[in-house]
Every structure is written in C-alpha cells, then in structure tokens.
Amino acid sequence: MLSKNQIKLIKSLSQKKNRQQLGLFTVEGVKGINEFLNSDFRLENLFTTKLIFDAPNHQIAEISDAELKKISTLKSPNTALAIFKIPKSISPQNGGLILALDDVRDPGNLGTIIRLCDWYGVKDLVCSINTVDCYNSKVVQATMGSLARVNVIYLDLKVYLESSKASVFGTFMDGENIYNSNLPIEGIVILGNEANGISEAISSKVDRRITIPQFGKNQSTESLNVANATAIILSEFKRRTTTEM
Amino acid sequence: MLSKNQIKLIKSLSQKKNRQQLGLFTVEGVKGINEFLNSDFRLENLFTTKLIFDAPNHQIAEISDAELKKISTLKSPNTALAIFKIPKSISPQNGGLILALDDVRDPGNLGTIIRLCDWYGVKDLVCSINTVDCYNSKVVQATMGSLARVNVIYLDLKVYLESSKASVFGTFMDGENIYNSNLPIEGIVILGNEANGISEAISSKVDRRITIPQFGKNQSTESLNVANATAIILSEFKRRTTTEM
Numbered sequence: 287m288l289s290k291n292q293i294k295l296i297k298s299l300s301q302k303k304n305r306q307q308l309g310l311f312t313v314e315g316v317k318g319i320n321e322f323l324n325s326d327f328r329l330e331n332l333f334t335t336k337l338i339f340d341a342p343n344h345q346i347a348e349i350s351d352a353e354l355k356k357i358s359t360l361k362s363p364n365t366a367l368a369i370f371k372i373p374k375s376i377s378p379q380n381g382g383l384i385l386a387l388d389d390v391r392d393p394g395n396l397g398t399i400i401r402l403c404d405w406y407g408v409k410d411l412v413c414s415i416n417t418v419d420c421y422n423s424k425v426v427q428a429t430m431g432s433l434a435r436v437n438v439i440y441l442d443l444k445v446y447l448e449s450s451k452a453s454v455f456g457t458f459m460d461g462e463n464i465y466n467s468n469l470p471i472e473g474i475v476i477l478g479n480e481a482n483g484i485s486e487a488i489s490s491k492v493d494r495r496i497t498i499p500q501f502g503k504n505q506s507t508e509s510l511n512v513a514n515a516t517a518i519i520l521s522e523f524k525r526r527t528t529t530e531m
Numbered sequence: 532m533l534s535k536n537q538i539k540l541i542k543s544l545s546q547k548k549n550r551q552q553l554g555l556f557t558v559e560g561v562k563g564i565n566e567f568l569n570s571d572f573r574l575e576n577l578f579t580t581k582l583i584f585d586a587p588n589h590q591i592a593e594i595s596d597a598e599l600k601k602i603s604t605l606k607s608p609n610t611a612l613a614i615f616k617i618p619k620s621i622s623p624q625n626g627g628l629i630l631a632l633d634d635v636r637d638p639g640n641l642g643t644i645i646r647l648c649d650w651y652g653v654k655d656l657v658c659s660i661n662t663v664d665c666y667n668s669k670v671v672q673a674t675m676g677s678l679a680r681v682n683v684i685y686l687d688l689k690v691y692l693e694s695s696k697a698s699v700f701g702t703f704m705d706g707e708n709i710y711n712s713n714l715p716i717e718g719i720v721i722l723g724n725e726a727n728g729i730s731e732a733i734s735s736k737v738d739r740r741i742t743i744p745q746f747g748k749n750q751s752t753e754s755l756n757v758a759n760a761t762a763i764i765l766s767e768f769k770r771r772t773t774t775e776m
Contacts, residue, residue, distance in 0.1 A: 394639065398756045405755055407746035465770040501652035501769050510650055511643045514762040521763045524746050525710040
C-alpha cells in the first residue's frame, strides 16, 4: 500500500529543486534498481509489484500495478520504483581521462554519455552547472544503470579548468584531425552544448582543439550528435591504450 | 489559410500506412526543409509563417502561428512544415561501405544513425522490414536534414545478404576486437535491435563477428546504445582510409 504522502514525495522528485533539497532520486525497472543495489548508493525505499529484490525487508513495500502506474514516469512501468540517496559529490581524481560537459541539455544525451564513460572506463564526468541534472529520471533511465558506476560532478567548469594541471582538449569544427593526433592517456576532454558547442569562456581554457573529420563529399552535415561525438572521441583516446588491456 | 482537408491530410501522415499509400511525408523547421529543397527530393506543399523559402510560389502557403501549431508534431513548432514526396527506393550500389540495420526500433536512434552515415560518407543504409520507418516525423527530425543525402532502403535483409558478394560484418559481444582488426574499405556492417541485438536468422549470414571492447574494470555495462556503437564502428572503418582524404 502506498500512502498519499508517499505518492506526493515520489512525484515531487521529478523536480530538481526537490531532489536537491531532499537528497533523493528515483530509479525504475528491475535491471536499473539492481545496478544501484549492487553499488555504493544507499537505498531509501523500494516499491515493487514483485518481491524479487535483495534489499532489507523494512525498506521494501509491495504495491499493485495500479499503484506503480501512479508513481511511475514511464509509459510502461516496469515492476518497481526505488528511491535512492544522492551521494555526496567526490572531487575528480587526478590521472586518467576525464570527460567534461559544457551545458549539455538533453537528458537522453547525458544518459548515453554516462553509459559511454562506464564502457570506456572513464571514472569522472565533470559537468558545468547548467548541464542537465544526472538524477533527472530520464537521464537515470538512459544510463541503464551506468550512473551507479560513474562519478558525476557539477562545478564551475571555468574555475575547475583553471585550477587543473592536465591538458585540456576541446572538440571544435576546426581542430586538428583526431585520427592523426597524438592523444595522451591522461587529460580532460570537453564536449559542448547541443546547439552552441563549447562556450567562449570555456574555449579560452582549451590547450588543444580537436575535430572528428567529415568523410561525406558534400560536407554539409552541420555536426554530429553530442553523444555520438563523445563515443567516437572516447574510442579514439582509449583504442591507443588497447595493447595494455 | 489551411483548409480542413489539408489539416486532415497532414495529420494523417503521422501514420506509416498513410505515408506509404500517399507517398508523402512531412519535414519541419527551416534548416531541415532547406536541406530537402536543396536535394533531389520533390516538394509537394510548404506551409510557413514566414516567406523565406526558395520554392515555387504555387507550392507555398502562408499560415499563422496558430495554424502551424495545429499541424505540427513538435512542442515548439519552428516556422514551417513541408510535405515532400517519398522517392522511389534505389537499390544499394556495389562498392563502398554499406550499413545494415536489423530491426532498429527507436526513431531517435535511426535518425542519428542516418546523420552518422551522412557524416562518414556511407551512401546506402539497408534496413530490415521491421526497422522503424525513416519517414516517421521523429526520425526525419533527428536526422537534421541528413535524410536528404542518404539512400535508405527497406528490404528482406536475409535475402539481401544471401545475394550480396560483399563481406558481411556483424557486431556482437564476443567478436574480434575491432581496434585490432583489419577492416576493408568495402563491406556490409550489421547493427542489431536495441534489446535483442542481431537476430539468429541474420547472424547465420555474418562472415566476421566484430566487437567494441569494454575498457571499464567491472565489465558489467550490458551494451552500448546502438547509435553510439554505430558511431564507433563507422569511425573505425573510415579512419583507416583517412590518408586518402
């Protein structure tokens, strides 16, 4: 059974200000919830139509399909919805490849970028303050559980880049051809906003401008989707380390 | 002014069966419409709030913002909606790299895959019959105009692969490491369905199984998003030709 207050609480978590105030966010679906249960994230409550989860009894409530539909943000709710605590932000580690996002706004893009970080072993994802919130339910859904394994940090990107000693790479239309570039194992790579790319303030902090060359003849495609560009760039940085696997 | 019949016609094009029966589809937004006007696609009608398009007068109708809102599929309609004729399907050319999709279902994924084909100079995109229709308005929107430059062909994928002489590559979790593989300039590369990957019937037609290796330590990410996997694979095939650019 769900109380009115529980329904109200869960629905309130669709808004960023409430998530931040309460320090809570929601995860839906069996696979996603299990990824978070098997991580360092701390469960607050689990509402499920089937008792199939490995979690403390006092945190699990069995609910009906109709109740799940009331609290789900999905068109086709999938078995369960869990509330987890938002962890304290951890500063990015030194060393390794760090991905930085300058105002990426689309939840689906951020979600698949987090999934890419997980795939390519990028531990830290640094986001400008205006990047979409990673605890937005659409982002959580699109990460397919990868959010449980990637450290996402929101900060003043300009201040962070100024204080960092690592080489800063930025993706532009007019940079050096990424396929012919020497790329290091360590560094910070910045991807920009869907419509405007990397802002001027951040551009001034870039040490090396890189580009994914276009192979089509008419060269009129405006740009790649930011998640696809991230995929290609992480692939390029990481494939050069493939002999070390 | 829009007539009731025009509104009815435009709205009917949101359904695949109507698009196929009438041989028409819609494009929204200034940039997308201009890409199609500058291509071999043939305009049927253009409804716009601003007379800024280079098209024959008798095909242009000026409409109000309120009228545009009535016919648009977008939350924030952008200036114009055009109806174009669906072109006759052209058989895939021999030679070059051909991308094949085995039941990709998400419109956003197909849209960004078409954009990737355009970027990487892949002229032919072969789709199984159950792949989402490329004239679906969400797909058209996600291609950002690239659909005007990529030949998308729907066919019986198994029959096509049986009749083709090109090497057939398939993406699997257990294939050879794509970073260490010799990849040819010509060939057919198959990407599978979002949930199930490449079907058994199609798998049996694959000559070489390839995989994008995972770099994360815990190796629990299930898979990459199909559009991101396409980005990485096209990048790998094409970068090896980069000296020829």
